[in-house]
Each structure stands twice: as C-alpha cells, then as structure tokens.
Amino acid sequence: MDIRFSAEEIAFRDELRAWLGEVLPTLGDPPDRDDWTARREWDMGWQRKLYDAGYAGINWPSEFGGRGSTPTEHLIFLEETTRMGAPYVGMNFVAQLHAGPTLILEATPEQQVRHLPAMLKGEEVWCQGFSEPNAGSDLASLSTRAIRDGDHYVVTGQKIWTSFGHVADYCELLVRTDQEAPKHRGITWLICPMDLPGIEVRPITTVAGSSEFCEVFFDEVRIPVENRVGDENDGWRVAMVTFSFERGTAFISELLGTMNQLAEMAELARSVPRNGSTAWDDDEIRREIGRLQAEYDALWALTKRVVSQAQRTGMPGPGGSVFKLYYAEVKKRMADLAHRMLERRSLVLAEGSGDEQTGGDMVASRLYVLSLSIAAGTSEIQRNIIGERILGLPKER
Amino acid sequence: MDFELSDDQVALCDGIWDLCQGRFDIDTVRGLAECGGVDRQLWGELADTGVFSLVVPEEDGGVGLGWAEAGLVFEQLGRALVPGPLVGTLLAAEVVDDSVVGLIERTDGPALVEYPDVLDALLVLDGDGVWRVDAAELSVEMAQSVDPLTPVGRVAKLPQGEQVSEGTYGWANRAVFLSSALQVGLAMGARELAVAYAQERQQFGKPIGQFQAVKHKCADMYSREEVARASLYYAGCVMDATMGPGLPAEPGDYLYFHGCTIERGDALGDHEHRELVRAVSGARILAAEAADHNGKDCVQVHGGMGFTWEINAHLYLKRAWALTPCFGSLDRHAERIAEMVGANPLG
Ligand SMILES: Cc1cc2nc3c(=O)[nH]c(=O)nc-3n(C[C@H](O)[C@H](O)[C@H](O)COP(=O)(O)OP(=O)(O)OC[C@H]3O[C@@H](n4cnc5c(N)ncnc54)[C@H](O)[C@@H]3O)c2cc1C
Numbered sequence: 001m002d003i004r005f006s007a008e009e010i011a012f013r014d015e016l017r018a019w020l021g022e023v024l025p026t027l028g029d030p031p032d033r034d035d036w037t038a039r040r041e042w043d044m045g046w047q048r049k050l051y052d053a054g055y056a057g058i059n060w061p062s063e064f065g066g067r068g069s070t071p072t073e074h075l076i077f078l079e080e081t082t083r084m085g086a087p088y089v090g091m092n093f094v095a096q097l098h099a100g101p102t103l104i105l106e107a108t109p110e111q112q113v114r115h116l117p118a119m120l121k122g123e124e125v126w127c128q129g130f131s132e133p134n135a136g137s138d139l140a141s142l143s144t145r146a147i148r149d150g151d152h153y154v155v156t157g158q159k160i161w162t163s164f165g166h167v168a169d170y171c172e173l174l175v176r177t178d179q180e181a182p183k184h185r186g187i188t189w190l191i192c193p194m195d196l197p198g199i200e201v202r203p204i205t206t207v208a209g210s211s212e213f214c215e216v217f218f219d220e221v222r223i224p225v226e227n228r229v230g231d232e233n234d235g236w237r238v239a240m241v242t243f244s245f246e247r248g249t250a251f252i253s254e255l256l257g258t259m260n261q262l263a264e265m266a267e268l269a270r271s272v273p274r275n276g277s278t279a280w281d282d283d284e285i286r287r288e289i290g291r292l293q294a295e296y297d298a299l300w301a302l303t304k305r306v307v308s309q310a311q312r313t314g315m316p317g318p319g320g321s322v323f324k325l326y327y328a329e330v331k332k333r334m335a336d337l338a339h340r341m342l343e344r345r346s347l348v349l350a351e352g353s354g355d356e357q358t359g360g361d362m363v364a365s366r367l368y369v370l371s372l373s374i375a376a377g378t379s380e381i382q383r384n385i386i387g388e389r390i391l392g393l394p395k396e397r
Numbered sequence: 398m399d400f401e402l403s404d405d406q407v408a409l410c411d412g413i414w415d416l417c418q419g420r421f422d423i424d425t426v427r428g429l430a431e432c433g434g435v436d437r438q439l440w441g442e443l444a445d446t447g448v449f450s451l452v453v454p455e456e457d458g459g460v461g462l463g464w465a466e467a468g469l470v471f472e473q474l475g476r477a478l479v480p481g482p483l484v485g486t487l488l489a490a491e492v493v494d495d496s497v498v499g500l501i502e503r504t505d506g507p508a509l510v511e512y513p514d515v516l517d518a519l520l521v522l523d524g525d526g527v528w529r530v531d532a533a534e535l536s537v538e539m540a541q542s543v544d545p546l547t548p549v550g551r552v553a554k555l556p557q558g559e560q561v562s563e564g565t566y567g568w569a570n571r572a573v574f575l576s577s578a579l580q581v582g583l584a585m586g587a588r589e590l591a592v593a594y595a596q597e598r599q600q601f602g603k604p605i606g607q608f609q610a611v612k613h614k615c616a617d618m619y620s621r622e623e624v625a626r627a628s629l630y631y632a633g634c635v636m637d638a639t640m641g642p643g644l645p646a647e648p649g650d651y652l653y654f655h656g657c658t659i660e661r662g663d664a665l666g667d668h669e670h671r672e673l674v675r676a677v678s679g680a681r682i683l684a685a686e687a688a689d690h691n692g693k694d695c696v697q698v699h700g701g702m703g704f705t706w707e708i709n710a711h712l713y714l715k716r717a718w719a720l721t722p723c724f725g726s727l728d729r730h731a732e733r734i735a736e737m738v739g740a741n742p743l744g
Contacts, residue, residue, distance in 0.1 A: 001406060001465050002399050003634040009398065072398045266738040287728055290735035294679035298628035304400040305627055312401060322620045380609075386619055387612035391592050394607040 003304065005076070012069070013076045019053055020084045030087065033210055040125065040167055043090035047122030056120040057100065064104050064116045071311045075252065075304070082256035089253065091164045095119040095126040098245040099172050102189075106238050107229050111191065115170070127168035129159040129192065129216060130239065136161075137381050139174075140183045140236060144218060146175035146190070152222040153177070153190065158215065161375075165214030166201050168194050172242065173223075178233050189235035189242075191227040198222075208367045243377075244320075251323060252303055258331060259296050265289065265338060265362065272341050279341045288337050295330045299323060321390075325382040328372035335369045338362035400630070406469055409462075413470050416446060417477035423709060426478050430545040433514035434480040435497055444496060448474070449487045459490070464571070465633035468578040472629070475582025475688075476589075478712055480546035482512045484575040488568065489520055492561040493529055500572055502724060503528075503555055511719070513537040513550035521555055522565050528558035544715035569724040570677045574632055576720045577677075577684035581622065581629050583720075584687035587695040587713035588618040594699055611698060618691045625680070625687035632680040639673045675737045678730035685727055688717030 005013070027046075031038035050056040059074040060066020069077070089096055100119050103112055118124045135142035144157025155175055162171070171192040178186030194201070198221040203211035230238040266289055269279040279285050306319040339346040342363070349363050373379040387393045402410070420439055429436060443449065451467045453459020467487065474483060485500030495517035501508060503523035510519060516532040537550035562568075592615050595606030605611045692714025696703035703710045721727065 001402060001630055001634055003631065004638070005398050075398075263738055266735070283728070283732070286735045287731035289738055290678075290731035290733065291682060293675070293734050293738045294628070294682045294731070295624070297631070297675065297679045298624045298683050301400070301631035302624055302627035304398065305630075308399050308401040311399065319623065322623045325616070326620050326624050380613070383613040383616035384609070386616035387606070391615055391619060393592065393595060393612050393615060394604050396607060396609070 005072070009072055009076060012073050013080060016055070016077060016080050017084070019055075020080065020086055023049060023053070024084060024086060027087070036167055040091065042087065043092055044122035044125070046087040046090075047092050047096075047120075051121045056122075057096070057116075060100060060104060060116070060120075064112060065120050071307045075307050078252040079256055082253050082260070088257070091125050091167055092119075092122065094128050094164070094168075094172065095124060095170075098128070098242050099126045099170075101245045102172070102238065102242045103229065105241055106189075108226075110226070111229065115191070124170055125164060125168045126170045126172065127162050127165045127194070128242075129162055129165075129171040129173040131161045132158060133160050137378060139239075140187065142174055142176060142187065144173075144175050145179070146177050146188060146223070148177070148225070149222075151225045153188075153225060153228075155190075155192070155218045155221045155223055157218050159218075160215050161204075161213050162201075162216050163213045165194075165216050166203050166211070170194060171216070174235055174239055177235075181233060184236045186233055187235035187239070188232050189229045189238040190223055191229060192221070192223050193227075196221050196223065207370060208364060251320075251327065255296065255299055255303065255327065258334070259293075259300070261362070261365070262289065262292055262296060262334060265334070265341070268338075268362075269341055274341070274343075285337065285341060288333070292330060292334050292337070295326075299327055299330070321377075321382045321385045324372075324376070325379050325386070328369070328379055331369045331372055335362065335366035339366060400634075402469070406466060409466060410469050410473055413446075413448075413473040414476070416442075417473060417479060421477050421479050423478065426480065426546070427712075429480050430548075434512045434546060434548055435482075435515040437497075440481060440497060443479075444486075448483075449490050451487065453490050457491075463633070464574065464636035465630065467575065468629055468633040471575050471578035472582040472585070472626075475579035475716075476586040477582070478546065478586065478709070478716060480512075480716075482516065483579065484572050485520060487575060488571055489518070492527065493518060493520070495529075501555070502569075506554075508552045508555050509540065509549045510535065510537060510552050511547055511549050513539070513552075514548065519555075519558075520561070521558055522568055524565075525563075526560050526565055527562040527568060529561045530556050530558035534558075542719070544712075544719040546712060546716055547719040570673060571636070573681050573724050573730075574629075574636060574677050576723055577625075577629055577632070577680045580684040580688035580717055580720055581625050583713045583717050584618070584622040584625060584684070584691040587688070587691040587710065588615065588622055590709060590713070591615055591618060591691075591695040591698040594702075598700075605698070614694050614698060618694050621683075621687040621690055625683040628676070628680045628683045632676040635673055635676040639670075671737050675734050678725075678733045681725075681730045682727050682734075685717065685721045688713070689721070692717050 031042050047056060054067060055077065057064070057066030058069050058077045059071065060068070062068035096119065100116060103115060115124060119126070130139060132142050132144060144155060144159065146153040146155045153175065155173070157175070159173070165171070171194055173190045173192040175188055175190055176186050177188040180186070198219040200217040200219070202215045202217070204213055204215060205211055206213065269285060269289065272279040274282055302319055302323055306323065309319065346363055384396070388395055420442055447460040448470060450459035451462050451470060452464060453461070455461035471483065482497060482499045485498045486496070488500060489495065489498035497515050497517045499511055499516045499519040501510060501519060501521055503521050513535065518532055519530045519535065521528045521530055534556045535552050537552055539548070539550045542549045592606070595611050595615055596604055598605050606615065692710070695710040695713060699708055699710050702708045
C-alpha cells in the first residue's frame with residue numbers, strides 16, 4: 001500500500017493544473033439548466049478543449065486516440081478538474097465513461113474508426129437505451145424486438161429513463177433478437193443513430209422539474225446489421241462490460257464534487273443563524289458535518305483501492321457496488337443536514353450553483369440525491385449483488 | 398500510487414491469521430476470560446512473532462515495518478477476538494521493557510484500568526508526557542466488565558509513576574488507530590459469523606440467507622466493513638508518511654493528500670498534522686460504528702441463538718464497545734474533523 005504519487009504522476013498533475021489555470025478563466029458562465037442548445041455547446045466545447053490539449057480519453061488506449069494514462073492518472077485528472085471547478089463531463093457521460101470503453105473492447109475496427117475519434121472530439125452525444133417500462137431491475141426481460149431483414153434489424157418497442165435521449169446522436173441499444181432463447185441469451189447490443197425514421201423521443205419531467213431523461217419509442221426502425229457490437233444474441237455479455245465501467249470509476253467526480261459541497265456547507269453553517277448563535281455552534285450539526293467528512297474521506301480511500309485494483313487487473317473491482325450503495329445514503333444525509341440548517345429558507349429552490357443566501361443548490365440537491373439509489377442499478381439490486389456475488393449467499397431463484 | 402496490499406502485506410495478514418487460528422481458536426480465547434485475559438505463554442508467542450515490535454526499527458531489534466502493517470496485523474487480531482492489552486504493549490515497546498503493558502489517559506478522580514490482573518506496568522499519558530506505573534503500585538478493586546474478554550478494575554487514584562517520555566505527540570493518535578484496526582477486524586469477524594449462519598440455518602424450507610431481509614443485512618455489514626477498512630488503511634499510510642517509522646524517506650519522496658503536496662522528512666507542519674488527525678479520527682468513527690453495527694446485526698441474524706452466551710456474536714459486540722471509549726468519544730472525533738472541513742484544500 002503506497003498512497004504516494006510517483007514523480008511522473010506529479011509531473012502529470014502539475015502540467016494539468018497549469019493548463020486548467022489558463023483555460024478555465026476563459027470559459028464564461030455555465031448555461032441555464034433548461035437551455036439544451038447552450039448546454040450541448042458547453043459540454044461539447046469543453047470536450048473539444050480537452051481534445052485539443054491532449055486530455056480527451058484520458059484512460060483510453062493511445063491506439064484509439066486516447067492518452068493511454070494509467071488508472072491513477074485518470075484519478076488525478078478527475079481530482080484536479082473537480083478541485084479547480086472545470087466543467088463536469090455532462091452529456092458526454094455515456095460516450096466517455098461507458099459507450100466508448102465498451103466499443104474499445106467489443107466493437108469492430110470500422111465501428112471504432114467511425115465513433116471513437118468523434119467521441120473524443122466532442123462531436124457525438126450518446127445515450128443508453130437499456131431500461132424499458134417492464135424491464136428495469138430485471139433488465140434481461142427486455143422486450144424491444146429486432147427482426148432481421150436482409151442487412152438491417154427492424155426494431156420496434158420502447159425504452160425509458162434514457163438520460164439525454166433528446167439531445168443524443170447515438171444510443172447504445174439493447175434489443176431482443178431471439179424470442180425463444182432463455183432471456184439472457186436472446187439479447188443484442190446495437191449502435192442506434194437517433195435520427196433514424198421511426199424514432200420518437202419524449203422528454204420526461206423529473207422530480208426536480210428538469211427534463212434529464214426521456215421515453216424513446218421505436219416503430220419499425222431500420223438499423224444496419226453492421227451497427228451490431230458483438231455477436232447476435234451475445235448482447236447481455238457486452239452489456240455487462242458496459243456496466244463494469246458504469247459502476248467502476250463513473251462516480252469519482254461526483255464524490256469529489258460532493259466534498260466541495262460539504263466544505264461549502266461548513267462555511268454556510270458559520271453564517272446561518274440558529275438559536276441566537278450560528279448553526280456551527282450547534283454541536284449536533286457540527287458533529288454531523290465531521291461524520292460526513294469522515295465518510296467521504298473513507299469513500300475516497302475506497303475509490304483509490306478500486307482504482308488500484310483496476311490498475312493491477314485491468315478491470316474495476318467489486319468495490320464499485322459497495323461504493324454506490326454507501327455513497328447514496330451518505331449523500332442523502334448531507335442533503336437532509338442542509339435542510340436542518342436552512343430551516344424555513346429551505347423552502348426556496350434556487351437554480352445553478354451555490355447561492356450563499358439560500359443555500360440554493362443544496363435544496364435542489366435534496367431532490368437530486370433521490371436518484372442515487374435508483375439509477376445504474378437500485379440499492380436493493382446492489383445489495384443482492386454483494387450478498388450473492390461477494391458473500392456467496394444463495395440466489396433468490 | 399498503489400493502494401492495494403503488496404504481496405508481503407498479504408503474506409503478513411495470512412501469517413497472523415494462521416497464527417490466530419492455530420493458537421487463539423475461539424475456545425482458547427473464551428478460556429482466557431478465566432485468567433484475566435492474558436496467558437503468558439500465548440502472549441510470549443505473539444511477542445516472539447513480532448506483533449509488539451512491528452514498528453520498532455530493525456536496528457533496535459524490531460521488525461521495522463510501518464503503521465500500515467501494524468494496522469493489518471491488529472485487524473487480524475481483532476477478527477480472531479484475541480484479548481489483552483495489545484495496543485498498550487505495542488506502543489510501549491519503544492520506551493519500556495515490560496511484556497504486558499496497559500495504556501490509559503490520566504484523568505482526575507478514579508480510573509478504570511483494563512486487564513489489571515495481568516499487567517506488568519501501566520503507561521499513563523498526560524499533558525507532561527508518558528509515565529510508567531509499576532503494576533504492583535496499583536491498588537485495584539475489580540469491577541464487572543461489560544466484556545468478559547476485557548476485565549476492568551477501579552483504581553481510586555493513578556500514581557504519578559516514572560516519566561518515560563516527554564512528548565505525547567502521536568501517542569493518542571496511534572492508540573486510536575490501533576484500536577480502530579482491532580475494530581475493523583471485529584466488524585469482519587462478526588460479518589463472517591453472520592454470513593456462515595445465514596448459509597446454514599434453514600427456515601421455511603430454505604437457508605435464511607436466501608431471504609432478502611437477511612441477505613441485505615449481510616450486504617450492509619460487508620459495505621460498512623469495507624468502507625471502514627479503506628479509511629483505516631488510508632490512516633495507516635498517512636501515519637507512516639507523517640510520523641514514521643515507515644517507508645524510508647528519500648529525496649523527492651512526495652506525499653499527496655487532498656490536493657496538496659508535502660515532502661517527507663519535513664517536521665510535521667500544520668497541514669500534515671491536520672491530515673493525520675482527520676484520517677485517524679475518521680478511521681476511529683467508521684471502525685467503531687462498523688464494529689458496533691455489525692455486532693448487533695450478527696446477533697440479529699442468529700435469532701434466539703444470538704442472545705445466548707454460547708454463540709460468539711456477543712463477544713464481537715462487547716469487545717467493540719470496550720474499545721470505543723478510549724482517547725476521545727466518537728463525538729469528540731467528529732468535532733475534530735469538522736474543524737478541518739472548511740480548511741480542506743479541496744474546497
Ligand atoms: C436519474 C436516472 C437516470 C437513468 N438513466 C438511464 C439511462 O440513461 N438509460 C437506461 O437504460 N436507464 C436509465 N435509468 C433507469 C434505471 O437503471 C432504472 O430505473 C433502474 O434500473 C430501476 O428500474 P425500474 O425503474 O424499472 O424500477 P423497478 O425495477 O421496477 O424497481 C422498483 C422497486 O423495486 C425494487 N426491486 C426490483 N427488483 C427487486 C428485487 N429483485 N429485489 C428487491 N427489490 C427489487 C427496486 O429496488 C425498486 O425499489 C435511469 C434512472 C434514473 C433514476
């Protein structure tokens with residue numbers, strides 16, 4: 001166990017810091033939450049800047065245009081960008097964090113040439129079309145049908161909860177290609193261009209009043225067979241590759257951002273009036289802030305363990321499920337604490353980043369955190385995974 | 398950075414666990430309650446293995462490892478429920494020659510001394526330094542301990558003793574760290590016991606571990622343990638980096654915590670001090686709570702059996718309770734960390 005960074009890692013970090021120090025002040029203000037055109041420009045523009053500076057695809061192999069950095073450098077990259085307040089990966093999430101890595105491992109050279117450079121340059125937004133109205137936790141029971149017709153699949157059915165579906169150019173789409181086979185063996189992973197005839201996207205309004213995800217309807221959509229990733233009916237295995245990335249390192253910036261928020265909360269506590277003094281003077285509140293910090297520090301340490309495992313084995317370890325399960329609960333407690341501190345002011349929902357007076361995004365955060373124990377596999381499903389795959393307890397069925 | 402155990406560290410854990418299973422099987426451990434918690438023969442074997450001289454430099458006859466390794470060893474001792482004044486004896490190794498040594502903070506009024514019947518000496522920490530009190534000087538009135546494996550006695554007033562060290566810097570943090578390591582091991586032992594029972598006990602025609610209410614409880618036990626373990630290992634690394642002995646300091650040997658670089662070998666500056674305190678207090682809270690919750694959950698998973706003296710579940714829980722109130726309450730540790738949140742360079 002050695003938490004020290006090597007000389008190369010430190011050189012990498014210093015260079016990155018210097019670049020961020022130059023580029024961040026030139027960015028201007030982030031766009032409004034509901035201005036999707038501006039948000040696309042912002043997220044893609046940032047990706048392009050990363051590309052031009054040689055930081056795009058930080059952990060992608062260099063033969064695919066990435067920087068070929070180690071998992072530790074990837075971690076440093078995420079730490080520094082978050083620490084210095086660089087834009088979040090945003091709508092590039094799917095392309096950068098799981099579709100791209102999946103294509104690197106599973107796609108044909110033609111597919112790789114077609115998509116990977118465009119993903120790196122910030123020219124393609126991707127979304128994930130896995131969940132369906134009747135196939136959520138039980139994803140393998142999905143029923144969006146694909147019938148082979150010459151060199152096309154004809155796809156009919158519905159996806160739901162598709163984040164960024166309304167702005168995406170491509171979709172990682174799971175379809176059923178064999179109705180008769182056992183449910184895990186009749187699934188195929190397709191690259192679906194979102195502008196094909198027969199696709200209809202309807203945004204869904206979230207509890208936070210935003211439209212981050214969509215329903216996507218497919219009516220006899222013709223997808224070329226050459227868009228298939230992996231073999232026909234081997235899509236479940238490919239989807240598991242996708243998941244290992246989604247649950248592996250995808251939460252690092254999220255955690256670091258949360259630590260920043262906790263520091264802001266500690267600041268806020270010192271100014272919020274409470275019982276004739278400030279919230280900071282309330283022992284209960286101060287202790288809860290300390291405990292939250294202890295738990296985030298521990299999760300950060302756990303992340304470093306997961307990353308170190310990835311460095312040795314090439315794949316993220318099972319620590320990802322533990323992280324996600326634990327993190328969701330701690331973050332909910334932090335949002336609740338913000339409300340306890342703000343008292344009546346917690347009625348006001350402010351947009352954008354922290355408004356000193358109302359604790360704005362802390363209020364919005366209390367809604368957002370509800371999704372943490374649902375998206376990318378619910379907490380109940382994570383507990384099943386830990387119980388069965390790690391602890392070896394008997395399966396339900 | 399490579400925050401996974403090295404091959405040597407894995408071998409160290411395995412070696413200690415094998416020793417525990419061979420010499421401190423659960424019947425032996427339970428039997429130690431009858432002799433004040435320590436059997437000199439077995440204790441001597443721990444000493445011969447190097448358990449108490451882990452962090453003593455090789456040139457002084459020790460094993461010459463770091464705090465990270467001491468944490469790993471203590472984790473295994475906790476997992477095996479090995480009783481005795483383990484923390485005090487390890488910390489004492491550099492200042493006294495006694496073989497069974499307790500450690501306590503000086504407070505006004507009466508003190509509760511652990512393992513009073515078997516001590517050679519008691520080290521007392523106060524604002525002026527560390528003091529050795531010969532066990533013969535203690536007049537002890539035995540009390541009934543919550544934990545059968547942690548006998549305690551009341552001492553009306555601790556003697557002043559003879560000074561063995563002027564500084565106390567690091568002592569409390571080290572004691573807290575080692576206790577936390579024992580507790581991570583307790584959390585692990587309790588989780589292992591619960592999972593084993595969930596696999597074998599049948600109700601409604603199936604193993605109870607197939608019921609989600611039980612399976613998910615076990616998953617939560619594992620998660621707590623893993624998160625506490627990560628924080629413990631991190632604290633061990635920070636201790637090695639900031640107060641040694643540990644990895645040799647070489648020029649250009651950098652440390653990186655929360656966005657700031659420090660150089661090893663420098664005197665412990667404000668920043669390092671904060672890092673150390675934050676890491677150790679964090680490990681303290683997470684380990685104590687993981688051990689407490691896992692102990693309780695282990696009782697629950699065992700049903701009626703869990704409420705019996707016969708089943709070992711209560712031993713993990715009681716040991717966890719005995720280890721928590723030392724060198725600061727959990728609330729105090731939480732407050733210490735809170736003081737450092739705003740100062741986090743990440744913010
Ligand atoms: C913000 C957000 C973004 C998302 N983005 C995407 C996306 O981009 N692409 C995509 O494909 N999907 C996305 N999802 C969908 C997400 O993966 C699913 O919501 C999730 O897998 C749960 O499925 P479900 O909603 O059908 O709930 P259900 O599976 O119906 O679950 C309902 C409840 O039952 C519980 N439950 C179900 N099965 C079990 C079981 N076996 N044991 C115990 N409890 C069980 C669940 O834990 C849950 O509490 C997103 C979801 C959210 C909230």
